[in-house]
Amino acid sequence: MTLASGRPPTDGDAVLGVSPEVVFEPPTVEEAARIVGESVSAGKSLAFVGGGTDLELGSHPERLDVVVRTRRLDRVLEHAPSDQIVVAEAGVTLAALARVLAAHGQRLALDPPLPDRATVGGVVAANAFGPRRTRYGSVRDLIIGISFVRSDGRLAHGGGKVVKNVAGFDLPKLMVGSLGTLGLITTVTFRLHPLPEETVTLLSPGRRATEIVSLVARMHAAQLEPTSVVALWREGDRFDLAVRFEGFGRGVAEQRERFASMASSEAQSECHTLDAAAQEALWARHDALLRAGSFRAKLAALPAAFATVAGQTLVPLLSALESPGLLWYPTLGLGFVTGEARATEGVAVAVFSARTTLGAEGGSLVLHAAPDSLRRRVDVWGSPPSAIGLMKGVKTRFDPTRRLAPGRFVGGL
């Protein structure tokens, strides 16, 4: 292998503090395939890096010799506005993609934080999402095709370029959230949505979790269809509930009015429509909260369990953290706890306890960011799911010599 065509690593190339010997930034998919194939056959271990926004997700790599960055795979290969699909190389950032699509009145309905850095390939590999998941689903609901380099350097495709397609096994779904352990994602095809004519965000401040659960239930009953619903923790048992409606003007106005009257119908409850600046500030607050502190845990539970999760399950964790933060997507049953985890032992115990409670109801708690001291104490993924044996089988078939991000994924895969 021509290691000479790579470059020496800098601090920014380390994965959770582990530095590679060499870094490649291939300009083409073919070159990327050659690098992966030759590295693996030379017995090197690899990690794949996009914008690096979710590099803290996963365990430390057991070994790391080669980092392949997708930065130069930055072409939007095809945008067919009338078919509402886009084919983009892995290194295209969400912001760059959004600019191309907006010129034709369209968007990819994936809105994780840091769109200027987050890349298409990274978002798929990490299964990143944002508040619009409420309406449009996650990566698995929007991805329709994928190409990736296998550990043997061969290029594989799955899915296609049309929204509706059931030919062959669903390789795109397999790659979503696989964190670079099955192959290097090189291009992704997504289905797109029209940009809304109108967007409005309402804020109902200072609500209790129980009120939020009942408000969301009434919203369902009233057949309102928000594109985002998020509860941002303020203090004590109080949350600010933000609800966003998007679509054609008339429909948005009507939904806004109905929700506002519903949310302010009880005593001492208020709900107001945010102006453009306040709306932007609110969603910026959401994104900032997701990136605050050295600790970030993703929670999953049944949506209706919110009051118990916030009022009981998470109490020890929130008190063990410094500058704790909590946000929750009430229609999804997903949320994040953030903060500083200086009191390692206390945080570790609280994580165990929250995991036990959530796990008993089929939920989970995964550390998306954590200091090394805490990582030494707890597995970032928690105990492996019951299907771990089958997952190991898949990993072994795709990467028989365990060279792709070894040890990073669930159960040490």
Next chain:
Amino acid sequence: MSTAPAAAARDLATRMVAIVGARHVIDDEGELSTYECDGLTGVRVRPRLVVLPASTEEVASVVRVAFEAGIPVVARGAGTGLSGGALPVRGSIVVALSRMRRILEVDLANGWIRVEPGVINLDVSKAIAGDGYYYAPDPSSQGVCTIGGNVAENSGGAHCLKYGFTVNHVRGARVVLADGSVVDLGGPVLDTPGYDLTGVVVGSEGLLGIVTEVVLRVLRKPQATRTFFATFPSTDEAGAAVSAIIASGIVPAAIEMMDRLAIVAAKAATGLDWPDVGAALLMDADGPLAEVEHTSENAIELARRSGAIEIRRPRDEAERALMWKGRKSAFAAVGRISPNYFVQDGVIPRSEIARVLREIEGLASKAGLRVANVFHAGDGNLHPLVLYDKNLPGQESAAEELGGEILRLCVRYGGSITGEHGVGADKAAYMSVMFSEDDLDTMNLVRCAFDPEGLLNPGKVFPTPRLCGDRRGPYRAHATETTGQAWRE
């Protein structure tokens, strides 16, 4: 030793009887013939045995016995599939899931329901309709097809343009693997850590496992639905209308197209007073009332500007149901205008509808055949119905050949060989038109992780038999060899 196989067969039947009871094992030649094919009726293979288990444990035991004996297993739901996904393999055991039809758990507060695979698609919606909820995927056969079959095929329907396919509505599944072990994938709570194997199992056409419980996402019914029917001089204008509607930012719940021949057939079958025109569109918009009224009026205006002759709006729910009945009965209706027909299923980018339909017409007239088109225009999912008369020498094979040409045409336009009917036995040969050898090899890696012996539904999806190439120890004939699908020189 001619008695050895007979004794082995008796022994197998005895073991199955011990698991599910005598009433639920079929080995009578006459009764077996019911299971010789699914909705793809042109190909028939009689299975060795049919077993009807009633629980996950029974399915697991049946599969384990088959695994130990090296016998292929084919799972079957209602047998409505159109691609031969449930077609038995020679010497196989068919595991029919029709006795597993309980709704196990309903949790509307959290938007899910847990069902057994034999539950009929429409019965899921019926069970929760009183609370204002429904299950979104709506294949035309939804009154008879089962959830297990839907999961195997990743079934679609008219309304998946807005709401997605089966895979977007399956949150988890209990799966019996090829060796009889049982695994739970996903569940009611989102984002179970690990690979999304639920997403991989959905649409895997019975090659990765047998689903014995499914957790489905259910939705609150939309506040309002507006439907209209529009007629056009030809499919060119109708295709232009579809493109204009989508380009305006409208996401219809469904938008269906029929060409002249399909309209004639639907009229003959239902007695609808549809006019004699070159093409028609049927569109649903649903969602919050104000939004729906706005989008529906805009769509009608765009249809007019694209050359619509006439727009009809149903006056009430009964009239709306009748319009949809006309559309949904169109496949069977073709039987009124032709002694025989094939239903084809291919996908093209929707912007190419008009051009592709003209090319199909050209191919048909070259073959001396007629093709009726009735399809999901919003997502470019064509269903050309190739009409023929099998009593006329050469017509059946000409029709088959034309069907194949249409699939190649779809792939040439950047589309797919199947949008919702699956690959099955019918289209396995066309997989290599759409996928490279490396792509197929990669899909086979998935199969080998789930079923290294290749005992589950062999001969489907993949164009040529593939082994997993890692068997250690003394040589054992592979299932595909003993069933005559593969040979070792």
